[in-house]
Amino acid sequence: MKLEPKEAGEDIEMDMSPMIDMVFLLLIFFIVASQIVDTKPQVAIPQAAAAAIPDDDAQNRMMISVTKDDEFFVRMQPMDDLDQLTLMIQQEAAANPELRILLRADKEVTYKTIEKIMIACAQEGLVDIIFSATEESN
Numbered sequence: 001m002k003l004e005p006k007e008a009g010e011d012i013e014m015d016m017s018p019m020i021d022m023v024f025l026l027l028i029f030f031i032v033a034s035q036i037v038d039t040k041p042q043v044a045i046p047q048a049a050a051a052a053i054p055d056d057d058a059q060n061r062m063m064i065s066v067t068k069d070d071e072f073f074v075r076m077q078p079m080d081d082l083d084q085l086t087l088m089i090q091q092e093a094a095a096n097p098e099l100r101i102l103l104r105a106d107k108e109v110t111y112k113t114i115e116k117i118m119i120a121c122a123q124e125g126l127v128d129i130i131f132s133a134t135e136e137s138n
Contacts, residue, residue: 046107048133061102068108086120093124100128
């Protein structure tokens with residue numbers, strides 16, 4: 001194969017198409033990844049001396065969060081009130097009878113509020129509830 005010599009006046013051009021494609025792919029990746037960021041409601045988890053990581057997978061539980069202002073969230077979805085939360089628990093329990101609960105409550109939430117959630121769960125037969133707590137630092 002014989003290559004033709006380049007003339008002195010010709011400029012060598014670089015094909016920018018692959019680089020532009022890569023920039024667009026990176027841009028799309030970061031836009032999508034920024035939408036997936038897990039933003040949990042701001043809850044100051046209480047400390048406990050006997051806090052431990054559960055043996056079972058806490059990821060397979062329905063997470064109910066309660067903020068210090070008594071706002072309820074189920075899997076980061078806000079609930080208007082306790083009635084809507086109870087309805088959501090009923091629907092989830094009907095769909096999955098072996099549903100387990102992870103309760104993340106702010107340390108300033110009263111027991112009265114937690115009790116109402118526990119009663120709503122118990123009425124649906126959901127008794128496997130774990131509470132989020134951090135280990136006390138000495």
